[in-house]
Amino acid sequence: IKTTQFLSTNLDTEMSTKDYQMGDQRNMQDSSEDGIGCCGCILMGLSYILVILFFPFSLCMTIKIVTEYERAVIFRLGRVLPGGAKGPGMFFILPCLDEFKKIDLRTVSYDVPPQEILTKDSVTVAVDAVIYSRVFDPTMSVCNVENADSSTRLLAATTLRNVLGTKNMSELLTERDSIAQQMQAILDQSTDPWGIKVERVEIKDVRLPVQLQRAMAAEAEASREARAKVIAAEGEQRASRALKEAADIMAQSPAAIQLRYLQTLQSIAAERNSTIIFPLPMDLLSGFGKK
Secondary structure, X not given: XXXXXXXXXXXXXXXXXXXXXXXXXXHHHHHHHHOOHHHHHHHHHHHHHHXXXXXXXXXXXXXXXXXXXXXXXXXXXXXXXXXXXXXXXXXXXXXXXXXEEEEEOOOEXXXXXXXXXXXXXXXXXXXXXXXXXXXXXHXXXXXXXXXXXXXXXXXXXXXXXXXXXXXXXXXHHHOHHHHHHHHHHHHHHHHHHHOEEEEEEEEEEEEOOHHHHHHHHHHHHHHHXXXXXXXXXXXXXXXXXXXXXXXXXXXXXXXXXXXXXXXXXXXXXXXXXXXXXXXXXXXXXHHHHHO
């Protein structure tokens, strides 16, 4: 039931977004088809007369150029001209009647300010992220939102807080990629009516409190020490087994014990030349022990 409700909610959201976009396109088409009226025609005629009278000086006011990565949204008497954004290259405007806004289509990256977030397990962390976005529809980015860049940044900050508030601290530290993909899907769906495409979201840094860092470091150090003690104990156990097997083998041959004495004397003589050692057979000590 919860899955069905979730799917129905997503479908409703997508349908409302599509209806909103279709409504905006219909409004733009209706505004372009309604015309500018008699006063608009008169003003346009006067504007053309001024351009002709002051030719060629009027070309400085009528000819505009946009680069390859820019588009120009032209408003004539407050209405968007049909055909969408103009560019790249050269286009003409009428003085005193037309107003245009340049929109940059390149991918823009900006940092989300560090957010103090309370995780699901009641741990306060500071998280900042990086957002990469671009404008895919200049007309929608101008007509549907006042400031597309500022709105996207504010939405990214609030989305970061909302998404990370549902995660545990361990998930926040180990599942950065999945969290970034979830944020990207939410932001892309939300900014689609604004004509903005969110291409990538990256969690840049996660800063933990100092006390929590010390506690985690102490826990990691204790676990490492425990593993080191276990490894040392296993090594001593294996070494004792090897020594027992070696002692059993040497006990079967008295000459092997004498050779071991000589090897020990050789190693001691190589390190300490001034030291003189007289080997004492172990049989003598065993004889005294019996008496």
